[in-house]
Amino acid sequence: MKRFNQEMIQKLEKKIDKVYCNACGREIKMNKYGYFDDYLTVEKRWSYGSRFDNQVHSFDLCQDCYNILIESLQVKPDIENEIK
Numbered sequence: 001m002k003r004f005n006q007e008m009i010q011k012l013e014k015k016i017d018k019v020y021c022n023a024c025g026r027e028i029k030m031n032k033y034g035y036f037d038d039y040l041t042v043e044k045r046w047s048y049g050s051r052f053d054n055q056v057h058s059f060d061l062c063q064d065c066y067n068i069l070i071e072s073l074q075v076k077p078d079i080e081n082e083i084k
């Protein structure tokens with residue numbers, strides 16, 4: 001059995017409303033199940049004394065722009081297929 005006090009706890013949650021690709025500017029659509037089409041999110045806090053000196057950079061890329069990015073890399077990312 002649990003007893004609860006009468007203190008009201010308010011919880012503020014951020015719900016993602018829209019997502020835009022930082023490279024092409026297109027909106028990343030939500031599918032019929034209520035999930036966004038998959039996209040890449042990058043968030044990086046640069047260290048003190050680095051070129052960006054403690055800044056936090058964040059951006060999102062749609063799948064098309066992610067593909068353009070990885071095609072431009074001299075060394076390709078490691079890619080694994082998860083087997084279920």
Ligand SMILES: [Zn+2]
Pocket residue numbers: 021022023024025026061062063064065066
């Ligand atoms: Zn894009």
